[in-house]
Amino acid sequence: MPGKGEAVVVALGGNALAPAAENVTIFDQFRHTRESLGSVIELAREGWRVVIVHGNGPQVGDELLRNELAADVLPEQPLGVLVAATAGWIGYMIQQSLENGLRSAGLDRKVVTQVTQVVIDPEAAESREPTKFIGRALREEQAERLRAAGWDVRRDSKGILRRVVASPTPLEIVEKETIRKLIEEDVIVIAAGGGGIPVYRHPSLGLEGFDAVVDKDLAAALLGCEIGASTLLMLTDVDAVYRDFGTEHARTIGHLSLPEARALLGTRQLGRGSMRPKVEAGVRFLEAGGDRVLIAQLDKGIGALQGTAGTEITEE
Helix, strand or coil, rough: CCCCEEEEEEECCCHHHCCCCCCCCCHHHHHHHHHHHHHHHHHHHHCCEEEEEEEHHHHHHHHHHHHHHCCCCCCCCHHHHHHHHHHHHHHHHHHHHHHHHHHCCCCCCCCEEEECEEEEECCHHHHHCEEEECCCCCHHHHHHHHCCCCCEEECCCCCCCEEEECCCCCCCEECCHHHHHHHHHHEEEEECCCEEEEEEEEEECCEEEEEEEEEEHHHHHHHHHHHHHCCCEEEEECEEEEEEECCCCEECEEEEEEHHHHHHHHCCCCCCCCCCCHHHHHHHHHHHHCEEEEEEHHHHHHHCCCCCEEEEEECC
């Protein structure tokens, strides 16, 4: 398995740390975090330079709910600021858990969390159209209350009622050079948390925040391209990419070439909010010069790298 000195971007789903169907506490999230990092520790043991990108869908939904519950006491914070807040505390959770795991494994690697801004186009259609599920499962009465307040609420691919917000395409990682320098020093970097904080370039003010949530897989692909990573590893709660997912004809896909992945994106076989962003991220990563994309279950990261688990996407 290659790795010595090569860079890999590992994308962890926010649902891995706080499953949307569970009423998890912060202590549960620490436990889930510890359980999710086995593959990262093995990557460190193999000598990979590692960047971790994590989702924040359930967590940022919780922050919105806290906002609303405290609205008569404290000023509400905008969604972009809440993305930054979750990037900070989830980063702390992953950083502490990973440092402890590395120490237990006898590995001397430093870990740092970089709060990361991601440039988007505020005028693009996807910056206005709600497509990204966030937050925990909602009861019907909660969903009606949120709809009345102007939120979009729909059922996700698992049938769970959740909020839906805009998810603009990431165009540039503002802190990419800092991240590149850190991994060159063998530091494991947690970056683009929650997909990064959406910002846009104002002609006179400079960087300005934008209220949306960037897809963490697309952000991970972009970051991987900008720092010269060879591999993009997306760890999720599904064991592989499937054809006809959710039907009696569903079957796993072990390998896709880049043309095959592009063709699959042109069908309706991938859910827009589930596996589609992962395959799309993989295509973008390979088109920009990446070598290999792997999509696998959370505990099968090393198996995916060894070719025994998940789905691999390569140029040919």
